[in-house]
Amino acid sequence: MISAPGAFLRLEIGLLETTLRKDVIVACIQFEPIVGSVAANREAMERQIRAAQAGGASIVVLPELADSGYVFEDENELAAQASPVPGGATSTLLCNLSRELNIVVVSGLAERDGDAFFNTAIVCGPDGFVGKYRKLHLWNEEKRYFRSGDLGLPVFDTPLGRIGVAICYDGWFPETFRQLTLNGALLVCVPTNWVPMPGGDLQPEPMANVLHKAAAHSNGVYIACADRIGTERGQSFLGRSVILGPTGWPVAGPASADRAEIIFAKLELGAVAAGRRLSVFNDLISDRRSDVYG
Numbered sequence: 001m002i003s004a005p006g007a008f009l010r011l012e013i014g015l016l017e018t019t020l021r022k023d024v025i026v027a028c029i030q031f032e033p034i035v036g037s038v039a040a041n042r043e044a045m046e047r048q049i050r051a052a053q054a055g056g057a058s059i060v061v062l063p064e065l066a067d068s069g070y071v072f073e074d075e076n077e078l079a080a081q082a083s084p085v086p087g088g089a090t091s092t093l094l095c096n097l098s099r100e101l102n103i104v105v106v107s108g109l110a111e112r113d114g115d116a117f118f119n120t121a122i123v124c125g126p127d128g129f130v131g132k133y134r135k136l137h138l139w140n141e142e143k144r145y146f147r148s149g150d151l152g153l154p155v156f157d158t159p160l161g162r163i164g165v166a167i168c169y170d171g172w173f174p175e176t177f178r179q180l181t182l183n184g185a186l187l188v189c190v191p192t193n194w195v196p197m198p199g200g201d202l203q204p205e206p207m208a209n210v211l212h213k214a215a216a217h218s219n220g221v222y223i224a225c226a227d228r229i230g231t232e233r234g235q236s237f238l239g240r241s242v243i244l245g246p247t248g249w250p251v252a253g254p255a256s257a258d259r260a261e262i263i264f265a266k267l268e269l270g271a272v273a274a275g276r277r278l279s280v281f282n283d284l285i286s287d288r289r290s291d292v293y294g
Contacts, residue, residue, distance in 0.1 A: 024058055024059070024160055024161070024266065024267045024268070024269060025055075025056045025057045025058055025059070025264055025265065025266050025267070026057060026058075026059040026060075026061065026187070026189075026222075026224050026243060026264070026265055026267055027052035027055065027057035027059070027060050027061070027262050027263065027264050028061045028224050028225065028226035028227075028241040028242075028243060028252075028253070028255075028262070028263050029045075029048045029049070029052060029060065029061065029062045029063070029226055029241075029262050030063070030226060030227055030228065030229060030239055030241040030255050030256075030259075030260060030261050030262070030263070031044060031048060031063070031066075031228065031229065031260040032228060032229050032230035032260060033063065033065065033066050033067070033068065033069045033070070033228060034069055035068065035069025035070060035071055035072065035077075035232055035233070036069060036077065036080075036081070037069070038067050038068055038080075038081040038089075038090075041066060041067045041068065041069070042067055042089070042090060042093055045062060045066055045067065045090075045093070045094070045107065046093060046097060048062075048262065049062075049094075049097050049101070049103075049105060050097075050101070051262060052262050052264075053101045053103050055262065055264055056264065057103065057264060058102075058103050058104065058160055059103065059104045059105075059106070059158075059160060059163075059187070059189070059224070060103055060104070060105050060106070061105075061106045061107070061189045061190070061191060061224050061225075061226040062105070062106070062107035062108065062191060062226050063107075063108055063191050063192060063193060063226050063227055063228040064108035064119065064121075064135075064167050064168050064191040064192050064193040064228070065108050065109065065110055065119065065191075065193065066107050066108050066109060066191065066228075067081065067083075067090040067107075067109045067110060068081040068082065068109065068110040069081075069232060070193050070228075070232055070235070070237075071141075071232045071233040071234075071235050072145060073233075075117075075144070075145050078110060078117055078145050079112070079117070081110055082110035082111060082112035082117050083109075083110070083111070083112055084111065084112055084113065085109065085111045085113075085120055085122055085132050086122070086129040086132075088111075088112070090107075090109045090110075090122075091109065091122050091124075091129065094107055094109075094122055094124050095122075095124040095128045095129050097124075098124035098125055098126060098128065099124075099126060099127070099128055102126045103125075103126070104123070104124065104125045104126075104130075104158050104159075104160055104163070105122075105123075105124045105125075106121055106122070106123050106124075106163065106165060106189040106191065107121065107122055107191060108120070108121050108167060108191030108192075108193075109121070109122060111132070111134070116147050117145055117146050117147065118134040118135070118146055118147055118149065119134070119135040119138065119142060119146045119149075119167060120132050120133065120134050120135070121133045121135075121165045121167055121189070121191050123156045123158070123163065123165065123189075125158050125159065126159060130156050130157075130158060131154060131156045132151070133149070133151060133153075133154060133165040133166075133167070134147075134148075134149030134150060134151050135148075135149050135167040135168070135169075135170060136148060136149040136153070136170055136176070137169045137170050137172070137173060137176075138169070139168060139169040139195075153166075153176065153179045153180050153183060154183075155180060155183040155184050155185045160269070161186045161187060161269040162184045162185055162186050162187075163185060163186070163187050163188070163189055164180035164181075164183065164185030164187070164188040164189070165188065165189050165190070165191075166180070166188055166189075166190050167190065167191055167192065168190070168191070168192040168193055168194065170190075171190060171192070171208065171211055171212055171215065171225075172211060174214075174215060174218070176215075177215040177216075177218075177219050177221065177223070178218075178219060180219075180221070181219040181220070181221050181285070182285075185221060186221065186222065186269040186272045187221065187222040187223075187224060187267065187269060188215075188221055188222070188223045188224070189224050189226075190212070190223060190224065190225040190226070191226055192208070192225055192226065192227050192228075193227065193228050193237055194206065194208040194227050194237060194238040194240070195235060195236065195237060195238065196236065196238065205240075205254070206238050206240060208225075208227075208238060208240070209240060209242055209254055212225055212242065212244060213244055213248045213249070213250075214248065216244035216245065216246060216247070216248045217246075217247060217248025217249075218248075218284065219246075219276075219284065220246045220247075220272060220273075220275050220276035220284045220285075221246055221272060222243070222244065222245060222246060222251075222267055222269070222272065223243070223244045224243045224244075224265075225241055225242050225243070225244075226241050227239055227240060227241045227255075229256075229257070229258055229259065229260065230258075238257060239255055239256055239257040239258055239259070240253070240254040240255055240256070240257055241253055241254065241255040241261075241263055242254040242255070242263070243263060243265040246271075246272050246275040246276070247275065251265040251266075251267075252264055252265035
């Protein structure tokens with residue numbers, strides 16, 4: 001049994017106390033990209049990255065497909081906005097900003113690779129391009145335009161710690177966060193374009209937030225979700241960006257459902273491993289029965 005209430009409370013307080021002593025701050029940018037307006041979207045991304053860094057952030061997360069918008073009329077519209085990663089206009093902008101501001105940036109963007117398109121997240125750091133992740137689980141009409149990711153679930157070494165990446169619908173599969181945790185992630189950054197789920201209008205919080213709280217808790221990992229807002233060609237988006245601690249509870253947010261804003265949280269990445277010990281006898285990783293379920 002877990003000696004739950006007391007042990008849990010002490011764990012949460014301990015994490016909060018240590019975060020206040022270490023200046024590793026993550027920011028999630030929530031805004032409304034405009035489909036078909038890639039130049040304006042890049043300008044908005046730069047403006048808000050600078051604002052996040054001015055607010056103290058050393059890790060900045062932006063939404064899924066932040067440079068292109070989401071609801072494409074056809075593949076030609078996507079093709080007009082997608083660019084190579086690295087080397088394209090959006091990735092060059094983001095990596096230049098990371099170098100200039102001495103920060104880590106994780107952002108969703110539309111990637112072109114030859115004649116193929118991917119729903120991608122780029123990771124840039126103080127030395128420029130770090131790596132990229134291609135979305136594994138495509139949602140709805142994404143399957144008309146994008147190819148499924150072919151890079152696995154990499155974890156990226158940065159000066160601030162080991163960072164994993166997932167994109168939106170990836171979060172509906174618990175294996176995503178478990179594998180990133182086993183691969184060594186201390187923080188999982190989630191660029192996302194969350195949409196309403198059936199029955200969600202009757203509930204106190206969206207399913208997206210519930211799923212990611214559960215993932216943070218069950219893996220003992222920080223999760224930073226940057227969502228978009230607005231309605232695009234009839235598709236509404238949820239907002240409610242959130243930063244979750246390793247206990248599963250929010251350390252910042254959720255943000256509003258309909259306002260552009262930036263949320264900030266101080267993280268203690270060095271406390272993640274200790275936080276996975278739920279009691280004297282229980283550890284979220286070593287208690288796994290891989291002999292039964294892999």
